[in-house]
Amino acid sequence: MAEVSGTRPGGRSARVREAVYDAAIDLYASGETEAAIPRIAERAGVNPTSLYRRWGTCANLLLEAAVSRLRATTPMPDTGSLRGDVEAWATGVERSLTMPDSQVLLPALVAARSTDASPAEHLLARRADLERMLAVAAERGEPTPVVEDLLDYVLAPLYLRALFRMPIETGLGARLAERLLTERAADPGRGAGRDG
Amino acid sequence: MAEVSGTRPGGRSARVREAVYDAAIDLYASGETEAAIPRIAERAGVNPTSLYRRWGTCANLLLEAAVSRLRATTPMPDTGSLRGDVEAWATGVERSLTMPDSQVLLPALVAARSTDASPAEHLLARRADLERMLAVAAERGEPTPVVEDLLDYVLAPLYLRALFRMPIETGLGARLAERLLTERAADPGRGAGRDG
Numbered sequence: 537m538a539e540v541s542g543t544r545p546g547g548r549s550a551r552v553r554e555a556v557y558d559a560a561i562d563l564y565a566s567g568e569t570e571a572a573i574p575r576i577a578e579r580a581g582v583n584p585t586s587l588y589r590r591w592g593t594c595a596n597l598l599l600e601a602a603v604s605r606l607r608a609t610t611p612m613p614d615t616g617s618l619r620g621d622v623e624a625w626a627t628g629v630e631r632s633l634t635m636p637d638s639q640v641l642l643p644a645l646v647a648a649r650s651t652d653a654s655p656a657e658h659l660l661a662r663r664a665d666l667e668r669m670l671a672v673a674a675e676r677g678e679p680t681p682v683v684e685d686l687l688d689y690v691l692a693p694l695y696l697r698a699l700f701r702m703p704i705e706t707g708l709g710a711r712l713a714e715r716l717l718t719e720r721a722a723d724p725g726r727g728a729g730r731d732g
Numbered sequence: 733m734a735e736v737s738g739t740r741p742g743g744r745s746a747r748v749r750e751a752v753y754d755a756a757i758d759l760y761a762s763g764e765t766e767a768a769i770p771r772i773a774e775r776a777g778v779n780p781t782s783l784y785r786r787w788g789t790c791a792n793l794l795l796e797a798a799v800s801r802l803r804a805t806t807p808m809p810d811t812g813s814l815r816g817d818v819e820a821w822a823t824g825v826e827r828s829l830t831m832p833d834s835q836v837l838l839p840a841l842v843a844a845r846s847t848d849a850s851p852a853e854h855l856l857a858r859r860a861d862l863e864r865m866l867a868v869a870a871e872r873g874e875p876t877p878v879v880e881d882l883l884d885y886v887l888a889p890l891y892l893r894a895l896f897r898m899p900i901e902t903g904l905g906a907r908l909a910e911r912l913l914t915e916r917a918a919d920p921g922r923g924a925g926r927d928g
Contacts, residue, residue, distance in 0.1 A: 647840070647843030658896065687892065688885075688892075692888035692891070693884040696855075696892065
């Protein structure tokens with residue numbers, strides 16, 4: 537996962553990776569949906585062969601860049617309470633989805649037809665972040681929803697609007713978080729997504 | 733809307749349109765993500781000029797084909813009760829998202845970068861269908877949720893899994909519908925998506 541999510545600490549290889557991500561995203565955002573490895577390498581000032589060796593295809597590279605960027609735009613909050621964390625996270629997702637990069641990267645992520653990289657990696661990365669957030673709340677003894685609830689109640693409605701280019705009203709993330717915390721509080725630990 | 737959703741009654745033009753949709757979808761599904769109008773016209777046995785005249789670009793044609801197909805795979809039920817209708821619709825959406833065509837068309841729909849056609853048309857078409865379904869229940873005097881609730885509670889979690897190629901467990905649609913009918917029953921007429 538670390539290899540794909542690109543969240544390892546700095547160093548030269550990390551800086552090069554970020555430069556390559558930037559080049560791939562900029563070219564894609566500028567309409568070069570078929571941006572070739574050589575063009576990306578030229579823009580990033582690196583050797584094309586190293587890109588071919590590391591990513592193989594543009595699809596893999598763009599997918600990894602998208603996963604990394606979308607994750608970086610919504611760091612996991614640590615406010616000291618589950619309500620605070622969930623509302624801050626939901627607001628962060630809402631904000632990130634209204635950023636120009638996201639409006640380009642999210643469709644790119646979903647459209648990726650690469651065989652050796654899957655859009656699911658993005659959701660799995662988010663899921664791992666959220667599970668850590670819920671674990672911290674559970675350690676404090678707070679009743680916590682299951683991670684599927686965070687995906688279904690909050691992430692899914694926001695992503696649906698972003699992916700289909702529907703407006704995302706300011707405050708929707710917080711309202712969806714509030715709905716989850718209110719409605720699932722009555723029945724913690726059950727996710728529609730994991731029954732059966 | 734009728735022009736785009738392609739749901740007008742039969743006749744020759746409708747048959748030709750369906751043949752063109754089939755050709756566009758087959759070529760796209762077979763990996764020709766840049767399927768050109770001439771290739772589609774050849775496969776559909778029609779004159780390329782008529783396709784250029786009607787759709788202009790492949791993106792528009794594929795988008796219209798995707799909207800039409802995805803809608804056709806889940807006809808609106810009329811079971812005589814809101815619960816029956818919502819559960820039948822949710823189960824239909826779940827089934828349609830596990831069909832091979834959908835797994836190709838949904839990402840294509842979302843990735844469409846056409847300027848004169850938008851993926852939002854798909855959601856707006858679904859939304860109009862759902863509003864009719866809710867209106868029928870309201871006429872029967874049943875308390876009904878708002879259409880945003882159907883999108884947020886049921887459609888969004890199913891689409892999120894389909895778009896990110898995550899597994900959709902059998903019965904998830906019905907469970908999401910049940911959750912909506914149970915939780916929103918306490919508070920009908922309020923959708924997180926339309927407040928504020």
